[in-house]
Amino acid sequence: MTDQTSNAGAVRPKPAAPAEKTGLFGLRGKDASLLVFVALLTLLAPFILNPFPTGSAMAQFNAGYPDLMQRFVIFGIFAIGFNILFGLTGYLSFGHAAFLGVGSYAGIWSMKLLTLNVIPSIVVSVIVAGLFSLIVGWISLRRSGIYFSILTLAFAMMSYALAYSVLTPITGGETGLQLQYFDPRILDGELAAGTTPRANLFGLEMGTSYELRFGSWLFTFNAGYYIAAACMLAAFYLAIRIFRSPFGMMLRAVKSNQQRLNYTGISPKPYTLAAFVISGMYAGLAGGLLVAMDTQVGAERMFWTASGEVVLMTILGGAGTLIGPVLGAGFIKYMENIVSTINKSTLEGWFAFMPDGLADFFVTIVYPFVGKGWHLTLGLLFMAVVIFLPGGLVQGGQKIATVLRRDRKGSGLEPGAAAKRKQAED
């Protein structure tokens, strides 16, 4: 409702302009357009994710509410970082949720002890998660392949168990940590007794939203979302730079042939460790942002299923591709939050137009796949992607693009012209 947020919502066509050949922030052609594409997606997400008018039957498929949009970008960051390790070096970590959790705990302590401003909290999250990943990586990277995965998994489960039990004074144990009005924030003024502390960015509260009503559509522009989105764009930009840099090439070389790398005078260990720490810091950033949005942490954030989820996101979207992890994260979070809310009465509503017996039949068939059964749908989709599209959703997109291109070429009268057009596109 404040002026700042309404501005954030009003920025629309501006960022599209600087995508020129000369390069956007040092990026070349395709990478620059990719960055602009992702920037547009995130900026316009409140519109794109809310295609159905409120009150309509389809409204439950709308994902344009702040809570979910924040999750899209935050888990996007998590997956982008994971992909720098897994996609480039091929080292499959099964314990990245530990860094997310450690980042969250560090972030909330910064809010408890220093200030409610999110910037110090996020910085602290990234640094602490980076240090923790340095220790875990230094030990785990002594092994590769499945042994590396097991070591990281062990570390994550250890962290989870510790946070749940022994470290209760720091982590709050089962109840987790919340902000309290009596926390000793040394940089902030005291809060009145009984008030709920809210995270802010120089006074702008994360929960602040500006609502735009357009006909029967309702679009919500949320301050927290745009701050998280800005972080994701920065994270995405950095990932592109890493992918294209000599450092990124060395990481791909590690995945391809460590033997040759060793006998080319290059030591793979520091490269993999650097990649591990960078991806740990990305996880810390995601953890810090989660805390900034909901100001609470629990140990379940570090449970192994959370580590598994980021692996799913990366593989589902396309490991080793730039945009893949972002797509995968969005896809899984959408499933988790939308498909899981479909209940029996919703289904009955859908099939109401059918004769009674048939409707019951369809409801019975579909019911296990929605609501609490959304994991089943996700599992089947994941299997389908791994079997038919080992390159993930990105490969699916590429296949569709190839088919479309071939169709267009086939329908063109002169083959020469089509070829020329293809050249121009490349």
Next chain:
Amino acid sequence: MGILEVKNVGKRFGGLKALSDVNLSVKEGSVHAIIGPNGAGKSTLLNCLVGKLIPDTGSVSFEGQSVLGRKPHEINQMGISRVFQTPEIFGDLTVMENMMIPCLAKRDGAFSISAYGAMMDDREIVERAEHMLEDMRMIDKRHMHAASMSRGDKRRLEIAMCLAQEPRLLLLDEPTAGMARADTNNTIDLLKEIKSTRPITICIIEHDMHVVFSLAERITVLAQGTPLVEDTPDRIKGHPKVREAYLGESSGH
């Protein structure tokens, strides 16, 4: 004093004596071949030179410096490059990228985290890699996936990658094993060309006598983990001990 000095090297694997009392001196600028029947310890010796194995006894020094206890990448940075029996290249990368990695290793050393700037904008490295590819007549394959090339081309690329580091000593482990005659001859020509255009020492382990006798200036024959003889190719050809080791013939035959 040679560029590579191996003194009294011994290596055991449990009860198996793989190498014992190996002495070898490779003269700078020469092509030195190590031959011997299967199980003679040729590969074990080579692995001791590049740091993959550490000998139990003896010393190995390159240009007067000991290589013992150093890791493979450190030994490589000293100036020793190795070509493997089956070509070891970066299969997932393009030929050009394969070529750029040794160029980077030469310039930036064992580790450098220069995430700033795109790889393909690094003029110096791109030019050096392109120059090397032109030299090896592979420039037309620069955009190819390295894994999709023929075996002969993979071998050529691997040798090119080794040369891009400008090593003083090039070690080749049966470079023509499993190759067709034509590819073998191409490899021989390539090595001859390299030898004639560069100040490099080549040490080659080989099974194929045709390759050995067309390249080597000096030959060491290894049998059962010890050097049998070391001499020029002409003398090795007729040497009774060599015939015995290879063919199991008695020297009087």
